[in-house]
Amino acid sequence: MNLEKILAISGKPGLYSLKVQTRSGFVAESLADGKKITVNLKSNVSLLSEISIYTYEGEKPLAQIINNIAKKEKNQAAISHKEDNATLLAYFREVLPEFDEDRVYPSDVKKILNWYNILQSKGLVTDVLDEETVSAETETEQAK
Known part of the structure; x- marks a missing residue:
């Protein structure tokens, strides 16, 4: 896995893996517990690769x-x-x-x-x- 698929989401602890992009945002999976969350486009998200x-x-x-x-x-x-x-x-x-x-x-x-x-x-x-x-x-x- 590369850092291009690893995300830091403002207001959420830990790191997330980008899984699927949707029309209104994307689905990310927590590296800590494996739970999937939906993130809208208005959220402040940083790719670790950037x-x-x-x-x-x-x-x-x-x-x-x-x-x-x-x-x-x-x-x-x-x-x-x-x-x-x-x-x-x-x-x-x-x-x-x-x-x-x-x-x-x-x-x-x-x-x-x-x-x-x-x-x-x-x-x-x-x-x-x-x-x-x-x-x-x-x-x-x-x-x-």
Whole structure:
């Protein structure tokens, strides 16, 4: 599964998998409990594949950050998103040293770690790693 089908829905906890598109919205399935919900088009929905984090050099895609966390943790769970802000920011500095500390807030780090742990618990982190490897190899070949 890739991050293009994984959603964060404003006002709803956790992550969702896009299942079916309808005329008035779509059906999503919770990764936590497997329950299906209908979401209308007026809801604020973010695809994880479209999320980026500010760095001093530009923006880094969320998939790359998840990849960095997975490498650091050897595909195991990361620290809890409920740790204190100082601990979270120190951990995030290890994962992404160049993140823009003025524009990335502790609440953003909490979301990223929570999302990573959800994806990791469902076995989806290895899929993200595989896709990152494939896309990196494709970019390298295109550069030649």
